[in-house]
Amino acid sequence: MNALTRWARAEWGLLYVTVRDPLLERGWRVVPMTIGAVCLTAVLHSAQNQSWGCRFVRNLGAVRAEDSLWPALLRTPLSLFVPALDLPAWGALTQILLVFGIAEICLGRWRALALAYAATLAGTLYARLGIWLGPARPLGLPGSDAHVVDTGPSAAVVGLAVFLGWRYGAYVTAGAVIAAMVVEVALKENLAGKEHLAAIAVVLLLCGVSALRHRRTAGGCTGSGLPPMRS
Helix, strand or coil, rough: CHHHHHHHHHHHHHHHHHHHHHHHHHHHHHHHHHHHHHHHHHHHHHHHHCCCCCCHHHHCCCCCCCCHHHHHHHHHHHHCCCCCCCCCHHHHHHHHHHHHHHHCCCCHHHHHHHHHHHHHHHHHHHHHHHHHHHHCCCCCCCHHHCCCCCCCCCHHHHHHHHHHHHHCCHHHHHHHHHHHHHHHHCCCCHHHHHHHHHHHHHHHHHHHHEEEEEHHHHHCCCCCCCCCCCC
């Protein structure tokens, strides 16, 4: 076994085994939420590219900082599945299939959805805070960003990827995702990149809360707090 293989096993071994066994036993039936999310995203993407559907999709699932808070919060859950018009839809669908699928198996359907929503909501609320602060302050945003539509599924995908990397010991992968988002903001300072960083910040906070809870549950017992390896 060479060094690269050993590193890959150490980095992704626990995550791979956790995902492999349910997939071998039940196939795609183990990720119904993910399949539904992929289908919903594909339908919304198709609809918003039609003359009759663009306004309809935007009214249901597009969130901007200029919108009133409560209507924006009501649209936020659906906004997870409205991909950006200027990006290829296959990229969003692939990300949802892989990251949501792994999260659904590893974390459970509702926990994965809750984490995805928390990451998306963090970006949505950050945009409002940033515009309120103004561009002169470190975390501020220009007023023009109030008209920009939020990130769609990408903030949820980034948040889930970081949480899974931390939870299953893939620390290099989680770090690489975070570094990529930091580089994105450094090279192209836009609202989407900063919303991704806000989503990561909230997910890291949740990681800390989860770690404290595992320590309290373990009490004086030793162990990493990570889920057991499935054979």
